[in-house]
Amino acid sequence: MDKTFEPKSIEQQCYQKWETSGMFKASGHGDPYSILLPPPNVTGSLHMGHGFQQTIMDALTRYHRMKGDNTLWQVGTDHAGIATQMVVERQLNAQGKTRHDLGREAFVEKIWEWKAQSGGTITQQMRRLGTSPDWDREVFTMDDERSEAVTEVFVKLHEEGLIYRGKRLVNWDPVLHxxxxxxxxxxxxxxxxxxxxxxxxxxxxxxxxxxxxxxxxxxxxxxxxxxxxxxxxxxxxxxxxxxxxxxxxxxxxxxxxxxxxxxxxxxxxxxxxxxxxxxxxxxxxxxxxxxxxxxxxxxxxxxxxxxxxxxxxxxxxxxxxxxxxxxxxxxxxxxxxxxxxxxxxxxxxxFLTDQWYVAVESLAKPAIDAVESGEIRFVPENWNKTYYQWMHNIQDWCISRQLWWGHRIPAWYDEQENIYVGRTEAEVRAKHNLAADITLRQDEDVLDTWFSSALWPFATMGWPNDTTELETFLPSSVLVTGFDIIFFWVARMIMMTKKFTGKIPFKDIYITGLIRDENGDKMSKSKGNVLDPIDLIDGIDIEALVSKRTSGMMQPQLAEKIAKRTRKQFPDGIQAYGTDALRFTFAAMASTSRDISFDMNRVEGYRNFCNKIWNASRFVLMNTEDADTGREGGDMELSLADRWILAQFQQTLKEFEAALADYRFDIAAQVAYEFTWNQLCDWYLELTKPVLNSDASTQAQKRGTRHTLINVLESTLRLLHPFMPFITEEIWQKVAPLSMVGTSGHSVTTAAVNEAAQQSIMVQPFPAQDTSLQDQQVLSDIEWVKRFIVGIRNIRGEMDISPNKPLNALLRNVSEQDSRRMKAAQPFIDRLARLESITVLNAGEQAPASATALVGDMEIMIPMAGLIDKDAELSRISRAMEKVEKDVSRTRGKLNNDKFVSNAPDAVIEKERGKLDEGEKQLAKLKEQFETISAL
Known part of the structure; x- marks a missing residue:
């Protein structure tokens, strides 16, 4: 492995391999699991809301694919009637033309040309985000199959009297007409x-x-x-x-x-x-x-x-x-x-106009019943109140739009303005026995984009034809969407799917929060606080970022204000964080909150997390690549630390899967982060060194530790993969050939190992929970060891003693449990705490002046004689206290200033309160150190 993790060097090559290898397809085996992508507009580009929701959808897809489910993420784009027509009209206006100069047919042809050239921006950006839908099944709301479904639904609803034409008030845009x-x-x-x-x-x-x-x-x-x-x-x-x-x-x-x-x-x-x-x-x-x-x-x-x-x-x-x-x-x-x-x-x-409407009252009742009965559930549950509020007060739905781009309404008029509805003009003439000399003209209007989107759950599966996909993947497992379209899209999908298939469209509706900036403000171009996920992945220099944020602004003063704000916020531009760091940030933010503030510091923190995983993996490979990991068999003896990390992983796995089952991605991310960074990368890697580096260790002990090292790392990569697909794939390819052995020690053939490595982590099974590895005593024993080592390290830090200086430890109040644990963990304690000796004091035996730490009731004492210069240390602490007291006083003064509190943003005030709290804690700790050393 390279010394440093460079996302750019692996991501696109890795993704291309996944896609061309057909790994995103449903397997055809296992229980069906499917997700419907809320179809982004064909005119759109990836924004933070897309990135957030698509990370969640992809994490679920990858997880269930690894769980062995027959997993399909159905992908596609929406024709976006108004937005797309406006894009092409602007292009014509730049040439001094209007759509009326071309006429309807030629103008629509222009739009299709635009779509072929520029309409795939967002799907290419989705690939950069690492999403894994089945691209071979990508659909478009105006492709032939979807258009057939739209026409069929319109005709059937009209035949039942549920679609009608009438004059009513509508929201009218006088520019778009x-x-x-x-x-x-x-x-x-x-x-x-x-x-x-x-x-x-x-x-x-x-x-x-x-x-x-x-x-x-x-x-x-x-x-x-x-x-x-x-x-x-x-x-x-x-x-x-x-x-x-x-x-x-x-x-x-x-x-x-x-x-x-x-x-x-x-x-x-x-x-x-x-x-x-x-x-x-x-x-x-x-x-x-x-x-x-x-x-x-x-x-x-x-x-x-x-x-x-x-x-x-x-x-x-x-x-x-x-x-x-x-x-x-x-x-x-x-x-x-x-x-x-x-x-x-x-x-x-x-504005009062003639429009087409759907009479929705009869459609709404089954849709309400589906949620009330629990057949469909909202997550979080409180969103069903919003759903009921809209559905119980539902009005007939205006489905016509006065545009040229869209599904043209399948209705024809004769010269007396009689209306005929049918799939084609030929069908209309045959159905109503209209002679060939009777002139018919088709309705000029098109259907509301939300009409075709409402058919998404079943139209994407081949309806009106009976297909295997309809039988297998409807209802889908979960819909991931925002609260703003619960009525406009979610409710209408439920109504239409129940009406035309008798099924619900999805079992769960997971409603995400709205991504806001770090101050809690909505992201908007006019505020200059919009972030582009691709910029966070690839990085962007400050001048390019300023240009991007101010381009197209008609008001020079606003552009100047945004430029100034941007340069202040990102003086060096935005560094490249890579896809995995961004995705993990999105997952870690996915709480049940309605509003979610996006903090750039968290992306940086999770980029550090990527580096941590990379460096830890290099350590594991350096200790296992050319060594015996038990892959070919042989006796293995697992140390206390080995058994602990296996038990710790099982506990993590259980909590991770429970969180995903509840759609608590934030909890799942935190559980995975805590295990990987603190337990695996920090503690366990250190705990392996006394075994691997000691001449006293037997080959069975070293083999057992190497085996545990490589296999726990491989399992952890599979655990993290749904959130962090690229880095886990890259490392797994190096780790897999060394790790294809279960804890029983049974070997597998080299050919099988190499074949698996040629595949991908994404088609490997998700780690399985193994109750035989869940050892509570081992967990408790190592937690005791960790507290012991941390106690010694805290004393070193507080007393400013070098980490490399061997210490002599005295112990008081040592129980039988403490003695047992100390004996079992002696090599770990000696190595990680850097102890020269450990002496257990008898009852009543006096100890010299010492710094102390507690592990339960047991007291650890480090005699200070010869370790520190008492006067110099007190002087150092006094200076530190003086500096912190000034900082605390300054911050407290700010917060006591009514003018500051009333004018500063809430986020700024909260930050100052945090600084005050941290300063007061630091001051208290320094005072405690001063008192401790004074007493020596």
């Missing part, structure tokens, strides 16, 4: 205004004052509503109001929805431009007047003076006219949630 889902609308608080307007009663007997944040919509008002029990207005219910500017008469109505405490208690009702008003309009059979065009300009329903004006220009004109006519009461500053399209940034309008 299409309806959009709630998930594509960002509601953020912005500074605005509240306009108060007088609405006079038609009979001249008075007026009502209404308040609105959108005065332009008054052109479409069809009522003013008050609460039926509001005594101020009860006498006005049923009267007419003469709407300013338009002169139309509109009624005063009563509705429980109105809040008498809000504003004046009077609410203008515009059914065509507000979702709540639309519902109220239906309850009271109010007219619905749309005053906007598709691009959010005033249409011909409005008075002549406003027609053709942009909605915001019309707002200014209407406010001016109201003021001139005396109908404007006042304007107040007002903060409000403004809905903007996530792609365009345009203010979204509630």
């Amino acid at each position: 299409t309806a959009v889902s709630d998930l594509e609308v960002l509601n953020e608080e912005e500074a605005g205004h509240m306009w108060h307007m007088r609405y006079p009663l038609a009979d001249g007997s008075g007026e009502l004052v209404v308040a609105t944040t959108r005065p332009e919509t008054m052109l479409g008002d069809t009522a003013v509503a008050v609460h039926p029990e509001d005594e101020r207005y009860q006498h006005l219910i049923g009267k007419d109001i003469k709407l300013p500017i338009t002169g139309r008469l509109i009624p005063v109505i009563a509705d429980d929805y109105v809040d008498p405490e809000f504003g004046t208690g009077c609410v203008k009702i515009t059914p065509a431009h507000d979702f709540n008003d639309y519902d109220m309009g239906k309850r009271h059979a109010l007219p619905v007047i749309n005053i906007l065009t598709a691009d959010a300009k005033i249409n011909d329903e409005a008075p002549q003076a406003y027609r053709g004006l942009d909605r915001f220009d019309a707002r200014k004109q209407i406010v001016s006219d109201l003021e001139a006519s005396g109908h404007l009461v006042k304007i107040e500053d007002h903060k409000l949630k403004v809905p903007r399209g996530d792609r365009t940034g345009a203010v979204i309008e509630p």
Whole structure:
């Protein structure tokens, strides 16, 4: 092995071998285990959320593959209707063209060309992350098979009356000219205004004052509503109001929805431009007047003076006219949630259009029952409340989009606007006996991307055909996804899969937290805190990082601010950490929290963990490569340390698998880290040296220790592999030929060893739990030994005694158990504690001035005579105490400063509190040392 671990030199070559060897395919043997990849957008690139979730999915996939399950990770991408169309339209706009210049067919062909050239970015990045889905089964939501499934579902639902066309309010993006889902609308608080307007009663007997944040919509008002029990207005219910500017008469109505405490208690009702008003309009059979065009300009329903004006220009004109006519009461500053399209940034309008809908009530009930009965479970369980909240208040689903890219709706219209739905135009004509001379035109709209995504669990398995995959891998084992799409994707998959297969789509739904930066802020380009997983894997210099974070920004001041922040945060850029360190970080962060702060220090720490594993493996190989490891047989005698590490590994394995079963990846990572770093790499490797390096050790003892060394390392690599695939593969290839022997000492043929090594760690069995190795007494004995050695080392550290100086130890209160353990562990204690002698004091026997440590009731004493210069040591400690006291005082002053506490971010304050706590502990320890040495 090379002296240092260099991820770049092994990762891509290793991955290519895995993929070309077909190791990602389902084996066809064992219990089925499958995962559905939430299909990333074809326009997308890997971000931290993807990296986090895909690490979890890959860890589960690799684990179950090694457990012998028939494991399939189904991969694919989503056609991303809006996003993809926008990408190609921008390319055309740069050439001075629009999609209308090309026409629909040519434009769609352009998109397919773009997909062939640039649509695979994210799947290539997934490979860099080490993910192991079956790439040969990669699908696309608009490939022929998936398109057939989409059409089949649409037609069948329409035949049952569950898909219909109707005119209703939708979220409308006036730039894209299409309806959009709630998930594509960002509601953020912005500074605005509240306009108060007088609405006079038609009979001249008075007026009502209404308040609105959108005065332009008054052109479409069809009522003013008050609460039926509001005594101020009860006498006005049923009267007419003469709407300013338009002169139309509109009624005063009563509705429980109105809040008498809000504003004046009077609410203008515009059914065509507000979702709540639309519902109220239906309850009271109010007219619905749309005053906007598709691009959010005033249409011909409005008075002549406003027609053709942009909605915001019309707002200014209407406010001016109201003021001139005396109908404007006042304007107040007002903060409000403004809905903007996530792609365009345009203010979204509630807009009345003809759209296609799915009537979901009958579909929702089986989906609710599946979770209530426990057939499907959420992890963590509390997310089922979110699911129920949406499902019990479900509304019909708008599934049409006014785009050119997507699954075109399989509906045709004749010249009288009669609608015919079918799989093809030929089927429609045959079904309805339409003559050849009857002209039909296909619906211009396409289906919402979420419609095809809802079919993912069964469409990817070959439905509507009966396939082996459908029988074997549906339901899948677990869905790993985010809480933001529980309704938009998860619930719809449950509804559609239950409807068309009678099965649930998945057994478990593991909901991950949202990755935020180290301060707990959401990662966004405008904040300049976005991290790219590939940058963390490969590294990036500071100028490239600044350029990446500020590219495309229209505001120079914001770009400058982000550049400054980036240079401060990463003065030297981001170093290359490699895939394994990043993946282990993701696993270690995968707690049950809703929000997860990503700390770069942890990535660095786990890169050190990789180095630790690498160096430990080099030590093992140096001691076993050209030596007898028992592979060819021979007597073996296992030391106390050998038996301990075997028992410790079994305990680790049990805890690791229990954590994975509960989807506690953070606990599994911690268990694996603790064993590998502290027990194996630190303690056990040191405990092997007294056996391997001693002339007093027999060949059977050395063979037993070498055998244990190589086999425990090999087993540990298999344990770590689901989280750290590359480094474990690289080391395993070197270790496997030396380790293919069980603890019984039975040999295997060299040919079998070499054949296994030519394969891969990823197709080896996961370590099996062996109760015969679980020895609690051995575990307790070595823990005693460790406490003994640590006690001596602490004394050396506190008294500033060289680690290499042999010491004489005195023992008091030694029990029979202590004596037994000391006798069994004498070689380890002598070597690791560097003791020259051990003397057990008799009861009442006095000891010279000593530094002490406790191991249970047993007292360890190291006489200090001749070991330290008392005065010099007290002087050194005094200086250290003085420095720490200054630091503590400075930190305490910061935290007592109200201005600092009120202005500093929570993360900064927490960091200062940690510094104070650490300083106070350090100070207490120094004082204790001072007192101990003073007493000598």
